[in-house]
Amino acid sequence: MMGKTFAEKVLGKHAKKDVVAGEVVTVEPHFCMSHDNAAPIARNFKKIGVSKVWDPGHIVFILDHAIPAPSDKHAINHYEIREFVQEQGIPNFYDVTSKGGVCHQVMCDEGFALPGLVMVGSDSHTCTYGAFGAFSTGIGRTEMAATWATGNIWFKVPESMKITVTGTLPKGVASKDLILKIIGDIKADGADYMSVEFHGPAIEAMSVAERMTLTNMGIEMGAKNAVCPPDAKVMAAIEGKQKTDAWEALWADEDAVYAQELSYDLGDLVPCVAKPHTVDNYAPIDEVKGQKIHQAFLGSCTNGRIEDLRGAAEVLKGKTVVVRTVVIPASWKVYRQAMKEGLLDIFLDAGCVICNPGCGPCMGNHEGILAPGEVCISTANRNFKGRMGNKESFIYLASPLTVAASAIKGEFADPREVL
Amino acid sequence: MKDTILRGRAWVFGDDVDTDLIYHNKYLAETDPKEMPQYSFEYYPGKENFAKEVKPGDIVVAGRNFGCGSSREHAVYCLKYAGVPVVLADSFARIYYRNAVNNGYPVLFAPGVAKMFSDGDEIEVDMESGTIKNLTTGKSMHGDAVADLEKDIMAAGGLIEYLKSKATE
Numbered sequence: 152m153m154g155k156t157f158a159e160k161v162l163g164k165h166a167k168k169d170v171v172a173g174e175v176v177t178v179e180p181h182f183c184m185s186h187d188n189a190a191p192i193a194r195n196f197k198k199i200g201v202s203k204v205w206d207p208g209h210i211v212f213i214l215d216h217a218i219p220a221p222s223d224k225h226a227i228n229h230y231e232i233r234e235f236v237q238e239q240g241i242p243n244f245y246d247v248t249s250k251g252g253v254c255h256q257v258m259c260d261e262g263f264a265l266p267g268l269v270m271v272g273s274d275s276h277t278c279t280y281g282a283f284g285a286f287s288t289g290i291g292r293t294e295m296a297a298t299w300a301t302g303n304i305w306f307k308v309p310e311s312m313k314i315t316v317t318g319t320l321p322k323g324v325a326s327k328d329l330i331l332k333i334i335g336d337i338k339a340d341g342a343d344y345m346s347v348e349f350h351g352p353a354i355e356a357m358s359v360a361e362r363m364t365l366t367n368m369g370i371e372m373g374a375k376n377a378v379c380p381p382d383a384k385v386m387a388a389i390e391g392k393q394k395t396d397a398w399e400a401l402w403a404d405e406d407a408v409y410a411q412e413l414s415y416d417l418g419d420l421v422p423c424v425a426k427p428h429t430v431d432n433y434a435p436i437d438e439v440k441g442q443k444i445h446q447a448f449l450g451s452c453t454n455g456r457i458e459d460l461r462g463a464a465e466v467l468k469g470k471t472v473v474v475r476t477v478v479i480p481a482s483w484k485v486y487r488q489a490m491k492e493g494l495l496d497i498f499l500d501a502g503c504v505i506c507n508p509g510c511g512p513c514m515g516n517h518e519g520i521l522a523p524g525e526v527c528i529s530t531a532n533r534n535f536k537g538r539m540g541n542k543e544s545f546i547y548l549a550s551p552l553t554v555a556a557s558a559i560k561g562e563f564a565d566p567r568e569v570l
Numbered sequence: 571m572k573d574t575i576l577r578g579r580a581w582v583f584g585d586d587v588d589t590d591l592i593y594h595n596k597y598l599a600e601t602d603p604k605e606m607p608q609y610s611f612e613y614y615p616g617k618e619n620f621a622k623e624v625k626p627g628d629i630v631v632a633g634r635n636f637g638c639g640s641s642r643e644h645a646v647y648c649l650k651y652a653g654v655p656v657v658l659a660d661s662f663a664r665i666y667y668r669n670a671v672n673n674g675y676p677v678l679f680a681p682g683v684a685k686m687f688s689d690g691d692e693i694e695v696d697m698e699s700g701t702i703k704n705l706t707t708g709k710s711m712h713g714d715a716v717a718d719l720e721k722d723i724m725a726a727g728g729l730i731e732y733l734k735s736k737a738t739e
Binding site for chain 1: 586588589590591594595596598599600601612613615634635638639640641642643646661663664665668669672673718719728729730733734737
């Protein structure tokens with residue numbers, strides 16, 4: 152018998168049968184995550200004609216897209232969510248409090264993201280939880296409303312892509328540079344509908360935070376989900392905070408069958424950017440070095456973790472930024488840790504501003520909108536035209552190290568030259 | 571099934587048309603689908619006037635990976651409520667495709683379709699057979715009509731209607 156991929160194993164386990172890529176299965180997702188869009192989902196839910204969600208314990212709401220509310224429309228959405236939480240008795244609700252932050256970070260910080268679970272979220276970056284060995288994917292609002300009502304969702308068992316990574320990261324190069332390179336190579340639709348598995352000694356050597364940057368951006372190459380092995384580092388990260396006992400460490404068999412296999416050596420990588428206006432528009436830093444920038448953004452579900460802030464602080468320590476630099480820790484837990492380690496002082500001494508944890512300017516809601524013609528270097532995951540609020544502005548994606556190095560020079564800069 | 575032949579005027583778009591180009595995140599707080607068409611393609615270079623000029627029955631034709639990016643359903647509603655009866659594309663991003671099916675909104679995978687049309691060409695699509703004709707140039711091709719579970723959901727008018735019909739069976 153042929154070996155199984157991660158997706159075949161997890162979906163087979165939850166469908167309670169042996170499955171192969173291409174089959175359609177119906178499964179009960181363990182956690183269903185929604186952010187500020189829980190309000191319109193609740194309205195869709197009411198149209199279905201059932202009064203109660205299938206199990207409030209499986210539903211998680213985390214406000215993050217626009218917090219605290221920057222407009223009355225946002226405030227009304229938040230208000231409706233609080234009412235729905237009360238009405239349905241949903242226990243896992245992260246409101247605008249110091250327990251919150253960017254939804255994907257909170258899901259991982261708080262022990263919802265666990266190996267072997269099937270998890271869905273009404274946000275495309277739900278694929279982040281694959282760093283913990285979960286099968287997780289983004290769905291739309293109608294589908295989320297239906298899932299709340301029925302407790303079930305259908306999936307076509309995806310074909311899988313195996314990406315094997317070897318070597319060690321050169322100084323000044325980060326896991327962000329790896330994922331931008333991969334997306335640049337295979338393009339924005341290179342993994343459409345697929346399950347992307349990261350394998351190899353270099354993945355094992357990475358922290359869970361570095362892996363989260365990889366899985367977070369799986370959607371930017373079209374993947375259904377992206378996943379790393381549930382190894383000892385994952386076990387240590389979830390120790391004592393698992394929100395359910397239903398998890399199980401599952402991984403692909405050695406002889407699993409893949410639709411596509413790629414390999415990368417970290418030693419070959421250089422600091423890079425994704426140029427406007429697509430994530431697959433890869434360029435090594437040398438190509439843009441010296442061009443002027445107007446704003447730097449350090450944060451988001453891609454790169455707002457403590458490890459990212461430490462890296463940026465190492466570059467910024469004792470230096471001064473010459474463009475406006477917005478720092479947003481991904482959660483209040485990260486914020487406090489950064490405060491304890493003195494990182495916030497380093498950022499403030501350097502001239503950065505620090506905003507409350509949340510999505511911030513990533514999708515153009517507030518806290519750093521660009522003017523026409525302005526260029527922003529950002530640690531986020533999307534550089535679509537107008538993403539940060541103005542369609543005549545330009546967003547370049549990069550690692551926290553490259554963003555920090557560029558902030559002190561006022562132009563695209565190579566972090567290897569300042570570290 | 572209703573009349574499966576659709577005819578309309580083509581609006582042609584490129585590859586990797588992301589959800590911000592179709593429906594910008596600036597308008598995400600809008601939750602009334604009928605208000606969404608006024609923002610369609612506002613950020614797409616050269617198609618800024620789409621929302622003003624589109625007529626019910628016009629058909630959107632696109633290249634690879636249409637609808638990549640966010641999970642927002644606005645990007646489906648803004649076309650559905652503008653009266654665009656179908657989107658034809660070389661391929662669709664996964665979440666966009668699923669959102670379309672779940673809202674009973676017809677989309678057709680038709681590799682090569684973007685090259686077969688120019689803006690303003692007259693299109694005829696047979697939704698049942700998947701045959702796509704360019705009435706302006708006389709060329710024709712085949713797309714993949716939806717099948718299996720997706721077809722049942724579409725036929726019901728969307729996932730919510732499908733669940734309701736299941737519940738009353």
